Amino acid sequence: MKLICIGRNYAAHIDELKNERPSEPVVFIKPDSAVLPKEQDFYIPEFSEDVHYEVEVLVKIKKVGKHIAKEFAHKYYDEIGLGIDFTARDLQSKLKEKGLPWEKAKGFDGAAVIGRWKPKILYESVDNLNFSLIKNGKKVQEGNTSLMLWKIDELIAHVSTYFMLKKGDILFTGTPAGVGKVAPNDYLSGTLEGEQLFELMVK
Numbered sequence: 001m002k003l004i005c006i007g008r009n010y011a012a013h014i015d016e017l018k019n020e021r022p023s024e025p026v027v028f029i030k031p032d033s034a035v036l037p038k039e040q041d042f043y044i045p046e047f048s049e050d051v052h053y054e055v056e057v058l059v060k061i062k063k064v065g066k067h068i069a070k071e072f073a074h075k076y077y078d079e080i081g082l083g084i085d086f087t088a089r090d091l092q093s094k095l096k097e098k099g100l101p102w103e104k105a106k107g108f109d110g111a112a113v114i115g116r117w118k119p120k121i122l123y124e125s126v127d128n129l130n131f132s133l134i135k136n137g138k139k140v141q142e143g144n145t146s147l148m149l150w151k152i153d154e155l156i157a158h159v160s161t162y163f164m165l166k167k168g169d170i171l172f173t174g175t176p177a178g179v180g181k182v183a184p185n186d187y188l189s190g191t192l193e194g195e196q197l198f199e200l201m202v203k
Contacts, residue, residue: 001168003030003112004159005056005085009148009174016177025150025158028103030085030172034112041201044182045108048088051182054175055133055141055190058083059126059152060117061169068160073153076165078120082131082190082197084113085172089181114170115190115198123193127151131192133178143176 007026008019036042044051058081065076085106092105123129126145133141145151150158152173159165182188182202189199 001032001170002163002166003032003034003170003172004163004165005030005106005172006150006155006174009150009155010143010176011147011149012177013175013179016179021149025155027159027162028106029163030103030107030112033109034107036110036113036200040110041203042086042110042113042182042188043203044184045088045110047108048091048105050088050090052087052089052179053133053135053141053182053188054085054087054179055131055143056083056085056172056175057081057129057131057145057152057192058114059156059171059173061156061165061167061171063167065156065160065165068157068165070153070157073156076156077152077171079117080120080123080126080129080192081117081170082115082192083172084133084188084190084198085175086111086113086182087179112172113198113200118192118195118197129193131190134189134191135180135182136187140180141176141178145173147176148174
């Protein structure tokens, strides 16, 4: 199982991190060991003092595909979810400054939260989904998939040009503005179309 992640897919998030707007999707991969086990707390790693939450809509791939055309991409997934791409922002910044890969800042153990999955057919359109992250009772991130620079089917087509997609692979589709630091005893929960799909404590 691969965790295929998309960076810089919401304009407001690009602006808040003062990043350059890309001409095509920014793609990186987290190892399967990055998945936070169900019902487990998230522990801030000892190598970072600035871990950020990034809530994202997730897509679970249901069959093998390569060079998938955009118009057929919808046939490759039936489930939509919500999760967090935890990022060691201080470590990422240091690595980026040196022009080095930043997997250590994105792919560490527990850096991928995967909530409950929901059938795609429950939603009128995957390109118009409201989602949010609540931290200690306050909404800190809010987005809608209509604001993606590249929509879900476009992402699947793009990614499958480079990586064969397999059953069980998960696509993290990017985060909206509002990312921020977590601290011990923070309580995080995420909602998709008003339904809570995950919750966790930070330690």
